[in-house]
Amino acid sequence: xxxxxxxxxxxxxxxxxxxxxxxxxxxxxxxxxxxxxxxxxxxxxxxxxxxxxxxxxxxxxxxxxxxxxxxxxxxxxxxxxxxxxxxxxxxxxxxxxxxxxxxxxxxxxxxxxxxxxxxxxxxxxxxxxxxxxxxxxxxxxxxxxxxxxxxxxxxxxxxxxxxxxxxxxxxxxxxxxxxxxxxxxxxxxxxxxxxxxxxxxxxxxxxxxxxxxxxxxx
Numbered sequence: 001x002x003x004x005x006x007x008x009x010x011x012x013x014x015x016x017x018x019x020x021x022x023x024x025x026x027x028x029x030x031x032x033x034x035x036x037x038x039x040x041x042x043x044x045x046x047x048x049x050x051x052x053x054x055x056x057x058x059x060x061x062x063x064x065x066x067x068x069x070x071x072x073x074x075x076x077x078x079x080x081x082x083x084x085x086x087x088x089x090x091x092x093x094x095x096x097x098x099x100x101x102x103x104x105x106x107x108x109x110x111x112x113x114x115x116x117x118x119x120x121x122x123x124x125x126x127x128x129x130x131x132x133x134x135x136x137x138x139x140x141x142x143x144x145x146x147x148x149x150x151x152x153x154x155x156x157x158x159x160x161x162x163x164x165x166x167x168x169x170x171x172x173x174x175x176x177x178x179x180x181x182x183x184x185x186x187x188x189x190x191x192x193x194x195x196x197x198x199x200x201x202x203x204x205x206x207x208x209x210x211x212x213x214x215x216x217x218x
Contacts, residue, residue, distance in 0.1 A: 003065075004031040004040065005049030007202045008113075008209070010101050010163075010170040011062035012050040017162050018066045020198040022073050026052075063093060066159055078159050088153045092160035096167040100138055104171025106130045111174040116213040131175050139178065143186040150192065165193040169203050173210055 003019070003026045005012030012028075019026045031040060034047045044051035044060040051060040052068070059065050070079045080086045107130060110122035142164065146152060152160040168190055172178075180187035194203060 001025065002027045002029050002053040004029045004043065004051040004053070006030060006032065008108075008170060008173070008206050009033070009049055010104070010166040011097070013169060013199075013202055014062050014096075014163050014166040015050045015052070015065050015069075016202065017166060017196075017198040018078060018159065019069060021078060021157065021162065021196075022069065022076060024069060024073055063097070066093075070159075078157065078162070080154065080158060085153050085158075089158045089160045092152050093163040096163035100142075100164065100167040101170060103130050103134045103138060104167060104174070107174040108170055112210060116210065116217055127174070135175065139183045139186055143183040146185045146189045148185065150189070161193055165190065165196075165199060169194055169199060169206075173206065 001019075001024065003012065003015055005028070007013040007016055007028070016026065016028065031049055031051070033049045035041075035044075036047065040051070041047065043053055043058040046060070048060045050062055050065060052058065052065045054068075059068055067079070070077070079089055107127045110124060110127040114120035114122045149155075151157060152164065168178075178187040178190060194200060
């Protein structure tokens with residue numbers, strides 16, 4: 001099973017962590033979003049990452065891929081069967097993709113990806129504005145949602161935690177650490193989530209990769 005993309009992307013990392021937490025072996029094949037090569041477009045028609053190849057089956061989009069992996073490898077369950085728990089899990093997955101990382105992307109692109117990897121001058125003002133004006137509301141909401149619990153849905157790891165953790169892992173490459181005084185529940189939760197081996201090994205490699213690029217650019 002091959003997974004195409006880069007784990008600096010929260011969507012690729014989400015699938016990689018989801019697979020590892022299930023004990024599914026996947027081979028990460030480097031690929032960039034927007035790749036126009038016919039070979040890549042054959043498995044990802046619109047150039048999205050991640051893209052999955054499982055034998056003769058292909059699929060693009062992180063949420064579609066994790067749904068496929070859950071159905072094919074149901075144990076351990078990371079998407080609950082209980083209707084309310086499943087609904088909450090999918091809500092947090094969607095929140096991670098369309099709210100948390102929609103804001104995180106602005107910071108990540110303008111502070112890291114654009115200037116370090118694409119030769120594009122980042123829009124510092126845009127990154128500063130979303131960190132100042134939009135980021136606090138996200139942190140406040142999630143700090144209240146997690147409360148004193150260890151997981152967002154129920155009492156065990158689910159896709160909700162993997163998606164939220166992954167969105168924050170990417171954003172935190174480009175913004176200030178979570179203020180533990182202002183958001184104690186979220187800071188504790190993310191520290192524990194990102195310390196899980198499936199996250200920690202990938203995030204450490206990403207940090208080293210970004211550090212090398214910064215040194216080269218300086």
